[in-house]
Amino acid sequence: MSGAERDINRRQDRSTPPPARSQVTAAASRWKVFLLCMLSVGGYTVIHAAIEWWPIAYLCLVPWVLAVVRAQRARWMYFCSWLFGFVFYILNLYWMWDVTAAGAVALALFQSIHFPIMAWPLRHMRRERGWPLYLLLPPVWVAGELSRATSLSGFPWFFLSHSHYRVLPMIQISDLVGAYGLSFVIAAVNGLAAEMLVRTRPAPRLFRPAVIAGCVMCVALVCAALGYGHYRLGQDSMRVGPLVAAVQGNHPSEVIPRPDSPGPQEKFALYDTLVAQVRTNDPDLFVLPETPWYMILNKSYWHDPPGRPPEDAWWSKKCHDYFARLAASQGAYVVVGAISEEVRPTQVYPTRERFNSAFVFAPGSDDAQRYDKVHLVPFGESVPFRGGRLHFLYRWLNDITPWGASGIEYSSTPGREFKVFEMTPKSQPRRRYRFGIPICYEDVMPYVSRRFVLGPEGSKQADFLLNISNDGWFHWGFELTQHLAASVFRAVENRVGVARAVNTGISAIINPDGRVVRMVQVDGRTRGEGIVGSVVGPLMTDSRLTLYTRTGDVFAVGCCLIAGMMLADAMLARWVAVTRRNPSNRTGHATAEKG
Numbered sequence: 098m099s100g101a102e103r104d105i106n107r108r109q110d111r112s113t114p115p116p117a118r119s120q121v122t123a124a125a126s127r128w129k130v131f132l133l134c135m136l137s138v139g140g141y142t143v144i145h146a147a148i149e150w151w152p153i154a155y156l157c158l159v160p161w162v163l164a165v166v167r168a169q170r171a172r173w174m175y176f177c178s179w180l181f182g183f184v185f186y187i188l189n190l191y192w193m194w195d196v197t198a199a200g201a202v203a204l205a206l207f208q209s210i211h212f213p214i215m216a217w218p219l220r221h222m223r224r225e226r227g228w229p230l231y232l233l234l235p236p237v238w239v240a241g242e243l244s245r246a247t248s249l250s251g252f253p254w255f256f257l258s259h260s261h262y263r264v265l266p267m268i269q270i271s272d273l274v275g276a277y278g279l280s281f282v283i284a285a286v287n288g289l290a291a292e293m294l295v296r297t298r299p300a301p302r303l304f305r306p307a308v309i310a311g312c313v314m315c316v317a318l319v320c321a322a323l324g325y326g327h328y329r330l331g332q333d334s335m336r337v338g339p340l341v342a343a344v345q346g347n348h349p350s351e352v353i354p355r356p357d358s359p360g361p362q363e364k365f366a367l368y369d370t371l372v373a374q375v376r377t378n379d380p381d382l383f384v385l386p387e388t389p390w391y392m393i394l395n396k397s398y399w400h401d402p403p404g405r406p407p408e409d410a411w412w413s414k415k416c417h418d419y420f421a422r423l424a425a426s427q428g429a430y431v432v433v434g435a436i437s438e439e440v441r442p443t444q445v446y447p448t449r450e451r452f453n454s455a456f457v458f459a460p461g462s463d464d465a466q467r468y469d470k471v472h473l474v475p476f477g478e479s480v481p482f483r484g485g486r487l488h489f490l491y492r493w494l495n496d497i498t499p500w501g502a503s504g505i506e507y508s509s510t511p512g513r514e515f516k517v518f519e520m521t522p523k524s525q526p527r528r529r530y531r532f533g534i535p536i537c538y539e540d541v542m543p544y545v546s547r548r549f550v551l552g553p554e555g556s557k558q559a560d561f562l563l564n565i566s567n568d569g570w571f572h573w574g575f576e577l578t579q580h581l582a583a584s585v586f587r588a589v590e591n592r593v594g595v596a597r598a599v600n601t602g603i604s605a606i607i608n609p610d611g612r613v614v615r616m617v618q619v620d621g622r623t624r625g626e627g628i629v630g631s632v633v634g635p636l637m638t639d640s641r642l643t644l645y646t647r648t649g650d651v652f653a654v655g656c657c658l659i660a661g662m663m664l665a666d667a668m669l670a671r672w673v674a675v676t677r678r679n680p681s682n683r684t685g686h687a688t689a690e691k692g
Contacts, residue, residue, distance in 0.1 A: 125167040130174055134181040137161035141185055144260035146578035151260040155286040158238070158257075162230060162291040165216045166223045174220070175213040182209030189255065192574030196352065197499055200476060208245055208252060215241045218663035223295070225670060230295065231311040233663070234288035235281045240660035242280055243653040246543070250475045253541055254579065257283045262582035266326030268611050271589040272643035273325075274652035275543055281656070282318045289315045334592075335609055338561060338636040339381035339522035339530060341596045344371045345604040345617045346389055347629045350569040352499040361412070364390035365419075371631055372423065378633045380429055381522035384598040387434035387453070387537050387567040392416040394435040394456050396464060420465070424458040428523045431458040432598075434536060434565045437467060446484075450510040453478060455534040455565055457518050469512030470536040472545055479508045515548040517559050530560045530638070535587075540564040540595070541580065543650065546587040550646050557642040561594040562587065569601040573625045577603050585611045591646045592639040602628050609639035 125133065140157030143150045161181055168174035186205035193201035215237050222228045238257070246253030258279035261267050270278045289311040346367055348359060359367075368389050375383070394417050399410035416435070424431045437452040452469040459466070473479040476498055482491040495501035495508070517531050533549030540546060540562065552558035564584055568577050581603045588595045588607045595607040603623050605616040615632045616623050 125164060126169060127173050130164040130168045130170075130177050131180075133160040133164035134177040135184070137164075138181055138185045138188070141255075142189060144257075145189065145255060146575040146582065149260065149263070151264060154257055154260045154283050156290055158234070158284065158287040159291045159294070162219065162234060162287065163294060165220050166230070166291075166295055168220075171220065175216060178213040178216040179209050182212035185209075185255075192571040192576040195572060196570050197476075204252065207249065211241045211245055214664075215660075218660060218667050221667035221670060222663050226666075229288070229307045229311055230292040231285050231288035231315060234291070235284040236656040236659040237663065238284040239277045239281050239653055239656035242277060243650065243657055250472075251542060253543065253583070256280050258586070259579070259582045262585040262611070263613075265330060265611055266323050268586065268589055269326035269329040270322050271586050271611075272329070272592055272641075272645050275590055275645050275650055276586045277650065277653040277656070279322065281652075282322050285318055286315050330610055334641055335637045335639050338525075338594060338638040339520065340378070340524055340633070341382045341384060341563075341606065341636050342375040342378060342380035342631055342633045343384045343596050343598040343604045343606070343617070344368060344375065344389075344631045345386065345599060345602055345629065346371070347601050347627060348569055349572045349601065350567060361390040361392065365416070367629070369419075371629070375631045375633055376427060379427075379524075380633060381524050382520065382563075382596075382636075383423065383427070383429055383431045384563050384565065384596055385431075385433040386598045386600040386604075387455075387565045388436065389433065389600060392435045393438050394420075394433075394454070394465065395437040395439070395467065397440070398438050417465070420456070420458045421463055424460045424462075428460045430460070430520050430522075432456070432534060432563055432565065433458075434567075437469065447506070451508075452512060453509050453536055454512075455536055455563075457534075459520070466516075466518060468516040468518075468534050468536075470509070470539060471512045471515060472539050472542055473509055473511050474538055479511070483508055515545070517549060531558055532561050532563055533559045534563045534565060536564075537566040538580075540566075540587050540597075541583045543587065543590060546591055546593075547646055547649055550591040550593060555642075555647065557640070557646070559591075559593060560638045561596065561636045562591075564595060564597045564599075566597065566599040567601075568599050571601075573601060573628075575624075577601065577624050581605060581613070585613065590643065592641045592643050594636040594638055596636055604632055606632055606634045606636065608637045 137158060137160045140153050140160070142148070144154040144157055161178065164177060165174060183205050186208050187202070190201045190205060193204070219230070219233055219237055222233050223230060242253075242256050245251070256276055258268070258271070258276040261279060267279060274281075289308075292311055293308055346364065348364055351358065368385060372383060393409070393413045396417065399413045420431050420433060432455060434453070434455050437454040439450050439452070441448055441450055453473070454470065455468045456465040457467070470478075475481060476494070480491055480495045480498065480501065482488060482494070495506060500507045515533060517533050519529060519531050521529050533546070535545050535549065546562060549562060550557060550559045566580070568580060571577070577599070581597070584595055584597060585607055588609055589611040592609045594609055597603070597605050597607070603616055605613050607613050615634045617628060617630045617632050619628050619630065622628060
């Protein structure tokens with residue numbers, strides 16, 4: 098074969114599409130792709146707090162999907178997809194800016210990487226394989242949510258499903274497949290709407306068999322979710338549990354405290370007043386937030402004299418004795434968050450370890466049980482590479498954080514077990530309850546609540562959860578409502594009641610069906626300055642052990658496998674295309690020509 102003939106064949110290979118390719122007409126220009134992605138930024142923003150226009154969730158991804166499959170230039174589309182994620186996170190993580198603007202930008206940069214990765218299999222499978230978007234988008238989107246929720250410690254925030262935390266019938270499927278299941282349903286409707294707008298042949302769009310099949314599938318998914326939700330809500334499975342009093346102060350947290358910021362003793366006085374006000378309700382359980390004021394509560398702290406300032410030991414003992422007396426005088430249990438510090442004399446480094454802990458004071462006991470937080474927030478609670486040969490990286494990273502800039506090593510040590518506590522309430526002396534205490538963002542992580550609830554033999558070992566948190570770092574932004582929305586899904590996924598005690602809010606009581614029955618509010622407001630008070634009510638329990646508690650994120654992992662196969666097909670097709678364009682990659686070509 099001559100060189101001219103090879104050039105002609107090569108040009109024919111490039112111009113002839115594969116037989117399976119489905120032509121997508123009405124290709125979008127650069128500006129249209131950019132505007133479509135920005136339109137999805139707006140739609141994806143308004144479905145979350147504080148606007149909460151949840152019906153928009155069923156259409157908010159359509160502009161982005163259209164940009165993905167119709168873009169003329171693939172590279173520009175991938176850039177705009179990344180920009181979709183980056184702009185969305187920068188706008189909606191504004192509540193992190195006061196704490197760490199650099200951290201907000203870094204988180205937005207990392208999370209936005211998922212969007213062009215999701216775009217690749219969507220574009221390939223729609224344009225090259227001709228698969229309908231209502232089959233492609235749900236597993237790809239759920240895979241993206243799972244990846245965002247687990248990679249680099251995870252940030253399971255801004256799920257499609259979180260927009261529906263007030264839509265009780267729809268969120269009940271979470272006890273089968275987690276919050277990811279509802280995201281799957283919503284994404285399927287988005288995919289159907291996009292498929293109806295992508296023209297692939299001159300026939301009327303609404304009468305194509307693929308569109309009719311998509312309508313049937315999406316209607317079936319939505320009806321199945323609604324039907325299951327109404328069925329679950331109609332079951333009489335909840336029972337009245339212990340009476341709980343969740344107490345909420347309102348003290349914004351600062352990296353560098355302001356001169357007028359109240360100190361530990363002023364905060365102590367406020368909480369003492371709030372506790373005194375709810376004593377008349379005679380609760381079985383008092384719950385205070387994560388570190389309502391600075392204190393180290395473990396007894397070994399003041400029994401360990403070397404290098405310990407006397408005033409620190411005095412304050413620690415005073416706070417410990419206060420909670421022990423409260424439990425004894427009220428015949429109630431007291432849960433509060435504080436710091437624990439342990440001496441490790443046999444360790445070379447560190448010789449002291451700090452833990453973010455939840456303490457449980459029981460009536461009739463002069464000491465407290467304790468749970469040490471297992472899932473620490475990177476950089477917020479623990480700087481990476483503290484141990485091992487990369488310790489020099491830890492030193493550098495610690496120095497550039499807002500809290501470690503002065504050389505302070507603030508990193509906590511993660512706990513080793515998800516500890517479950519027991520209580521016998523005075524209002525129900527013949528009943529025994531078990532509960533776990535996810536601290537702060539642990540209740541955002543689905544696996545944490547599940548580990549608390551699921552017993553070692555596959556039984557249900559926790560009747561309810563107590564979430565103690567300090568959202569004062571984010572002042573009074575919409576993070577408070579978004580955090581509450583995530584807690585609602587933990588209640589439904591595991592069918593447990595949840596009581597939240599949160600500095601600055603939103604402190605609340607949530608039923609096992611996800612209904613928020615009580616919140617701390619002042620003049621109808623749940624967020625803002627001056628929202629101080631308590632919420633008192635019974636914690637409802639549910640004996641049902643859910644499929645999600647037993648199996649975890651199996652459904653979401655299955656979606657990841659499907660999306661992974663799509664991505665592998667796209668990578669293989671890309672490799673084949675590159676090989677066909679580059680004759681030097683064809684093995685044996687020269688040998689065959691000589692023969």
